[in-house]
Amino acid sequence: MVRFDDLQVFVRAADLGSLSAAARVMDMSPAVASAALKRLEAQLGARLLARSTRSLRLTAEGQGFLDYARKALGSLEEGRRLLSRGQDQVSGVLQLSAPSDFGRNVLLPWLDEFQREHPQLTVRLLLGDRIADLFRQPVDIALRYGEPEDSSLVALPVAADNRRVLCASPAYLARAGEPHQLEQLLQHNCLLYMLGTRVHDHWRFDDGKRETGLTVSGDRFSDDADVVRLWALAGAGIAYKSWLDVSADVQAGRLKVLMPERVGERAPLNMLCAHRAQLSKPVKLLRDMLSERCAERALRR
Structure with missing residues (x-):
């Protein structure tokens, strides 16, 4: 489906004779405008604008499509004005x-x-x-x-x-002991998150004076952050999670924040x-x- 904003980029670029000028008028970066035009051309299966480093012109296909694009934008704008009149509700x-x-x-x-x-x-x-x-x-x-x-x-x-916080379940801490120094994490099973092929096993902290980091290890990896939280709840090890993700579990007593004096990295x-x-x-x-x-x-x- 052709996007409204892609049509706008095409029409503005045709009117101004410049893709970068169209981007400035529409308050977007040249890269975004270029991506919009490429997407539109791919959807239509036709080259609309012939571009070089210094010039831009309509192709024959672009000239033929321009009138239809103007009419489509005009109809959509009229429809939007119709909807906005007397309608304050969010829909x-x-x-x-x-x-x-x-x-x-x-x-x-x-x-x-x-x-x-x-x-x-x-x-x-x-x-x-x-x-x-x-x-x-x-x-x-x-x-x-x-x-x-x-x-x-x-x-x-x-x-x-x-920020991120260190956390574990009471059951895990009762079984494995509670670490009170960062170096003790090396003796614990740490639950690791991975994005693509990158494993987030280097955990960083700040005590107000300096930043400290260490590389941890564990027997569980997942590319789903919710799985890491579920492992922590099940008592499988220690997690290093966004506070927003675990705040309800901490407040309910299902997880405990470890070494709260150590400020985790920003998230x-x-x-x-x-x-x-x-x-x-x-x-x-x-x-x-x-x-x-x-x-x-x-x-x-």
């Missing part, structure tokens, strides 16, 4: 991606509450820990831990101060989108709600 389809653990155990009840407040809204939720390709996957926004590696993405902070939660045109009213309202809920769960030291 439509919100497509988002979220990490597996956070999505299943934290986000789901918040989304239920959000939809009760906005019953005309439909939510499509994709769960997974891999970084969603926001230029190709059918999602409007993605919630992800850590700083985005792609500088062309728009990143809005949701829980900027979130900021951000809302990512390809460009600001995707920051619709539902997205902004959801971000406000998530920021408020995450603040309520913030780690207190």
Whole structure:
């Protein structure tokens, strides 16, 4: 399906005679604009613009398609104005991606509450820990831990101060003993998370004076962060998890934070989108709600 914003990039570039100028007008990076045009051309199976380092011109196919693109954008804009008149309710389809653990155990009840407040809204939720390709996957926004590696993405902070914590179940600590120094982690079974082929076995901490890191080991690895949490709950070992993911378990006594004086590495939660045109009213309202809920769960030291 041809995307509305891809058509906008094509028409603006044709009008301005420059893809970079179209990107500036639409408040997006040249890379995002180029990806949008390539995606549109791939979907249509035709080259619309002939591009070089210094010039841009319409191909014959592009010239023929331009009028249809203008009419389509005009019809969509008129429809959008019609819907907006006298309609303040939040509606439509919100497509988002979220990490597996956070999505299943934290986000789901918040989304239920959000939809009760906005019953005309439909939510499509994709769960997974891999970084969603926001230029190709059918999602409007993605919630992800850590700083985005792609500088062309728009990143809005949701829980900027979130950190990782060491935690284990009371049953595991009763059986294996509770570590009180970082070096003692080397004698414990550590539950390891992996993303792709990379295993996150180097855990970093801060005591307020200096940062310390060590490489741990264990007998269990998973590329699903929720599985790591479930292993910790089952007493299989020690996990190094985002506080947002385990805060409810800690508060209920199912997990215990170890060495709380050691500050774990930052795990900021951000809302990512390809460009600001995707920051619709539902997205902004959801971000406000998530920021408020995450603040309520913030780690207190």
